[in-house]
Amino acid sequence: MRIEQLTYNAQNISPAKDIEKAAKGFESFFIYYMLKVMRESVPKSGLMGSGMSEDIYTSLMDEKIAEGIASKGGLGLSDLMTRHIIKEHENKK
Numbered sequence: 001m002r003i004e005q006l007t008y009n010a011q012n013i014s015p016a017k018d019i020e021k022a023a024k025g026f027e028s029f030f031i032y033y034m035l036k037v038m039r040e041s042v043p044k045s046g047l048m049g050s051g052m053s054e055d056i057y058t059s060l061m062d063e064k065i066a067e068g069i070a071s072k073g074g075l076g077l078s079d080l081m082t083r084h085i086i087k088e089h090e091n092k093k
Contacts, residue, residue: 019085023078024070031074032066 039058044050070078 020082023081027078028070035062
């Protein structure tokens with residue numbers, strides 16, 4: 001590929017997909033953090049034992065739950081962020 005082609009391709013790339021991906025990632029992390037803080041506010045039941053293994057398991061479980069919620073539309077935060085960032089990007093052109 002020649003340098004002219006790279007320059008042409010870089011100018012014509014739509015950032016919308018990257019913005020959407022980043023916004024979904026942010027929303028997923030936000031939901032994960034909410035779940036983590038909510039879980040910390042509830043007393044431990046002792047059902048799963050305690051220690052590092054429980055902490056790792058619940059952390060991974062919260063992460064997957066957050067990813068699932070975000071992928072299904074979540075809180076609407078990623079859509080709001082995507083629309084706002086794309087609008088700002090278009091206004092700067």
